[in-house]
Amino acid sequence: MGIMRIGHIDINVLDINVSREYYVNIMGMNITREDSDGTLYLKCWDEWDKYSLILRPSDEATFNRVAYKVKNDSDIDDLKEKIEAYGIETEILPEGTIVECGRVLKFNAPSGHEFNLYAHKTFLGKDVGSTNPRPWPFEGRGIKAHWIDHVLLMCQGPEGVMASTKFFQEVLEFDLAEQVTVGPNGSLQAATWLSRTSTPHDVAFVAGPEIGMHHFAFFLDGWNDILRAADVMAMHNVKIDVTPQRHGITRGETIYFFDPSGHRLETFAGLGYLMQPDMPTITWTEDELWRGIFYHTGQENGAFTTAYTLSAYK
Amino acid sequence: MGIMRIGHIDINVLDINVSREYYVNIMGMNITREDSDGTLYLKCWDEWDKYSLILRPSDEATFNRVAYKVKNDSDIDDLKEKIEAYGIETEILPEGTIVECGRVLKFNAPSGHEFNLYAHKTFLGKDVGSTNPRPWPFEGRGIKAHWIDHVLLMCQGPEGVMASTKFFQEVLEFDLAEQVTVGPNGSLQAATWLSRTSTPHDVAFVAGPEIGMHHFAFFLDGWNDILRAADVMAMHNVKIDVTPQRHGITRGETIYFFDPSGHRLETFAGLGYLMQPDMPTITWTEDELWRGIFYHTGQENGAFTTAYTLSAYK
Amino acid sequence: MGIMRIGHIDINVLDINVSREYYVNIMGMNITREDSDGTLYLKCWDEWDKYSLILRPSDEATFNRVAYKVKNDSDIDDLKEKIEAYGIETEILPEGTIVECGRVLKFNAPSGHEFNLYAHKTFLGKDVGSTNPRPWPFEGRGIKAHWIDHVLLMCQGPEGVMASTKFFQEVLEFDLAEQVTVGPNGSLQAATWLSRTSTPHDVAFVAGPEIGMHHFAFFLDGWNDILRAADVMAMHNVKIDVTPQRHGITRGETIYFFDPSGHRLETFAGLGYLMQPDMPTITWTEDELWRGIFYHTGQENGAFTTAYTLSAYK
């Protein structure tokens, strides 16, 4: 089986108390663990594992790593072998090294980003339980985000995108849902969207000047939740970069906004389409690139190309 | 990898011309092939393989079989071996036996329903194409169904449900998303929802008096499409059995209605939740059974237990 | 100018504490006054006058009266004269007789229902204020009803409907938005919808066996709020009579349900259409009556004709 889905995002934030307030009351997450150094672990109401977000107090708002969950513990050994055969060094971190997790396979993708794979994390259950559950928690807070849906990582140029994309397809067995092609005969991938679930993307890569995280996204049900979320953000003076839009790519309904440290976030709504291994990859050509990103205007909007999070370890 | 998703439904209809009109103009499907015996093959705009529905002219409105698509041709051999090891006879139908398909693995599940597995079907592509696609086809018809989402099969009693559920979990590697438990200590499964994609169900089984098909479902994006679909049905005098509802089970937004031959259909909207192999199975207890089916009233509604499609081959 | 809109509904309830809990936590109203005899006065967040609902503790769940607000105090004198000229007795109740209101013009419509007209009621303001207001209150409760939208009164037979309709059109200058016609050549009005605002109805009359109130309605923005409201009702075991539907009449999106005393309530969503004095009256013929009421099925549903509230003073 191998990788199932995104497990958690690990980032550094500037003011842990401001961040706590933001992710709890506006994003609607729960604090499920707090370390003595101030590190916070949070989960969304519709997630069952102990956390999907780690916020570390820091004087830099940077990206540390992203973790994916594999189905079986043996997948860690299988993937370790495959990744090393591909020429990438790996390391096994013993159980507990990553808080509340079993052993972890650690490596850097060709684009330079650190990835962690794990098979076990402490189980907490959804807020609505698993016996005769309500469809949503009556006592939800803020935008009531369902789960952390995906991360878009910034790579150095199309070369970085293509290197990590090839690795994710060939070694980690992600499927390529969509791509933006540029350059002579569209021979370069400026951005790619890859999937392990049947949603359009569980990870994406985009070319940029530096190694970092462009954004990570919270899932919402649909377009009406997007309006409600934007209203909630306005009520709390959240800095919105791009107001409610349709993505051409993934068909998703979206808002881009920033957390108090300046990390770009997204609310992503809708299934988009049923992604499958045999679905023909969707290609956006260079002249329609912005139609792909922001479908309604087909033009660059906000600080899409200039505001992102640098990787902590360069 | 094994099974990817539902491939097609094969049913018999009473008046092929009335059915054609219905599935084309109200459901919004395209006819992609027509055989000299009147058999029609149809696909939805968001599907890429040649057909997802076979309508055969008949004097009985019955269910023939359902087919699932596997990822690789070799999956057919692997699954053949596993299915036979489980004690179930199988048969390989040579390429072309099932129209436009490669070789097919045919068998009957423990509940008695015929299943087909195939790895290849003629490729047509989505109506919106795969280069700079629109999010939906401007020239859509009727309810503009995206794809055929799942089938709910009726089994003889909880025994039939439990036998097929066990087989789908153990041999076909479906995950059990939800179950209704009845009987002493909830020891019997009256209904089960099983998934291979990351949506809540790709097949479901429910206990009833006979072997047959309870309904199959078309996917729509969300609750607003459900209203629009119900309006379209009303404009065309479609017989609606259960008007727009929330399912407790799957969280889906739904309408139950009938095709001109009396086959029960559903529009199912929303992702519901992200189904994953490690998601705890959701259990509905006997006293909350109807809350699970029809969340708003928690009561039986329409002809849910009495109107279904018999299997053609008993 | 004359009548502006519905002002308040005055009903008797069986258990005032159960009712308080229901209207506050599920409907989302605020208690704005409480009398020593237990009578409760409530308003919705989007209303500015002190109350729109009076709940009186009683051993009967009955309807007392409905009040409409006129624009100017002089309208009371003008309307008194016109109503009496029409042959209907009236009475002026001095300021304060109706709690928090100025003087009131009291009369019984030809159908037998008591109506009150007033020009002044204590002003409180919307929950969101009137300076740089939020579009909705972040701290809303339950279904977050905007306002009480309309009342449907049950009259004795088409004769009762026609008598009150004629009076409301000719004397109170309501416009007839829609009607259901029955009998020989459609010569009888079985139900009528009348408007003073530019929404489809501010009052409606329907023929039945007795004098009473069929239901009163809370306004919600749209179809998504209807789903959310139905979910909230289910979470609180509210007895729903008719799940989310489209009305053919008014185009409204609706749920019918009951309060703890058995009073039928409605959530009504959407503008429907812009009602205007010169809009041609919409007529529903006898054979399409139920398509008018419940558009999707075109059939009777729930206890529409059998569950209603009797008038307290027969």
Added chain:
Amino acid sequence: MGIMRIGHIDINVLDINVSREYYVNIMGMNITREDSDGTLYLKCWDEWDKYSLILRPSDEATFNRVAYKVKNDSDIDDLKEKIEAYGIETEILPEGTIVECGRVLKFNAPSGHEFNLYAHKTFLGKDVGSTNPRPWPFEGRGIKAHWIDHVLLMCQGPEGVMASTKFFQEVLEFDLAEQVTVGPNGSLQAATWLSRTSTPHDVAFVAGPEIGMHHFAFFLDGWNDILRAADVMAMHNVKIDVTPQRHGITRGETIYFFDPSGHRLETFAGLGYLMQPDMPTITWTEDELWRGIFYHTGQENGAFTTAYTLSAYK
């Protein structure tokens, strides 16, 4: 009674054939009359009078006038007297001077804009008819606009806004729903929203450098229609100025975009709130002005202050 609602907008367009294509296929209007000089008259599906938009072929994309419909022919005489008593010259245009209309009262508001008032226009009926009507026309086109909802007129400075606002309140009996106040102690009105129906505005005035039309708006039901409309616009390369937003003012859901001549248009969705003569006027202070216009960001967006239509007759 006096004025009921907006009757029609009269503008000059650059290429009548391009405009025809645009308003028919994208806005979804019907051509109901065409004059030999190329002038087009159009109505939306949910309007009943013969036209609500006049497009005149021209080499200038300018604004001519806006017409409002009064209830009774005698209102024309009453309003003529009141307007002249206010010190404004008027003229009665004989029946037929304005195509398909009865006699017309013509005058210029203090801001300099020409207004026409009429009581009669040829009746056509809604596309869905008035007997057992469908809630929407199955054969609609493009964004399926319901009706022309309001116009926002640009006046020279707050003085122009205040002069016309006072006149509309005192003489034409519009109610002031909302205002933006600026200057010392908020003593100047930079913009006003005025209502004759029970929707938040039937006309609005905004301060700017010149006399002209800022935009006119088409009504849509709600936020989902806004998404669909923006998708349709993108599919037809319509120039969108401001993508789907919430207005703080009026609570409306909106898109700003341009017609082929450069006239700014809006889709406005939702009732917003029930406007009433006694609703307290909502005030937006200077520091929250942009929160009022674009609620989500609270910042200027697009060409709101720079792209508008000049008046043809200065």
